[in-house]
Amino acid sequence: MTALLELRNVEARYGPVQALRGISVEVPEGTIVAVLGANGAGKTTTLRAVSGTVRRAGEITFAGKPLRGGPEAVAKAGIAHVPEGRGTFTELSVTENLRLGAYTRRDPSVKADIERMAGYFPWILDRGDQRAGTLSGGEQQMLALARALMGRPRLLMLDEPSLGLAPLIVREIFRIVRELNEKDGLTVLVVEQDARIALDSAATAYVLEVGTVALSGSSAELKGDEAVRRSYLGY
């Protein structure tokens, strides 16, 4: 299996704060990979390094090519990033959010794709004109996911999709992500605080600790190791 995304010795800093101290992560094509870790470990920064929203050093390759440029270029290359905390355009309507998700695409099947999204989230059709900011938290998270999918990405990056959501909705979101992975072969890099739900979906996982990879392995291995579970995953 070749890696769709590969980070080698990636560092990132916010001014004087070094958030990533040389991490290496591999995301094989067609798999779900989880990034776990405590608050402030650098999970969000890992995704931001990929999407080019933080200053980074080291090597990032995507589909065999070095990944360069700002977030616009990364989006164009086929990576969709759903940022922490419901990234939607709160002042724009649901439909407009979805149309923006397809911004990098040139083909005319945007309408058809909105309908495809309605297959996963039936409510978006009736609420097309509603301002995204007036949706509930769970709905906004689903809209953010749907918007990311509208771009038909090769790689989907999700930052804490469970944040502040009821367990039922979290499970539903992860079920949809798994379905997309199994049916369409979508590659997913997901950051989660909630290790248990992430490990249930992911094939492999990386655990970050203050900007470095503390350990990594298959989900089964990590789940099976009592000591790892206690000291790193917290359950």
Add this chain to the structure above:
Amino acid sequence: MAAFFQQVVSGLASGGIYGALALAIVLIHRATGVINFAQGEMAMFSTYIAWTLTTNHGFSYWPAFAVTLLVSFLGGVGIHRAVIRPVERGPQIRVVIITIGLLLLLNGLAFWIWSGEVRAVPSPFPAGTIDIGGVAISWSDIGTIAVCLTSVLVLSAFFRFTKVGLAMRAAAVNPSEARLVGVRVSSMLGLGWGLAAMLGAIAGMLTAPNVFLDPNMMQAVLIYAFAAALLGGIDSPIGAVVGGLILGVGLNLLGTYVDFVGSDLKLPAALLVILGVLLLRPAGLFGKTVVKKV
């Protein structure tokens, strides 16, 4: 009563012009949080270009109008690229200072190229009036209102229905998120400057026949446009247009029916509106955000 309606209609015509320029100010403010003080002088400059095309290059009015819109659009994009973009990321006060510099530069440039000589500009609309229900309405008012209305409708359709228009709105309301979906925010800001320059050109070309063309022609109109934009809520495009219309009609009626106002005190009255809005209702009629930056 007929005289009253006549004044209302001609108020709507000038209000449409204020609204168009106010809309230009709002477009840039929404996207960048700064007020473009050079908006009036950009409009004046565009008007001179139209005038040059008709008097020196044998264009008839409407082709000159269209060419001027195009040139203004490119000029707006060019100004953004050349002097705004380099300072965009820094403190906003730098952008504001640049727009003030631009105001002085364009004004000086116009004096230098075209001299300060006052020039009469013919109206593109037929002279005379048409009788609608006993009210004599001038063709020039009708034409002005029609042009303003068309521009506003075309622009709002552009923002609603086109991909680029949507991307421009996204870039304005949430730039970092917009970049994540692949929108090149800086290019969108440049387009915004281009559209604002076009709106200004329309306002300028419609203003010129009523006053005279000279390099200071748009300065009063800019004050009216500020008042209109503030009245409507500085970040609301609809507000800018409605604010312009209210102001145009209000000032016209005030000038006609309140003796001591006449036409001399309209400008101070507009300043009073600015002051009143800032003190009493900083968000304006349609706005959500309060004016806090210049």
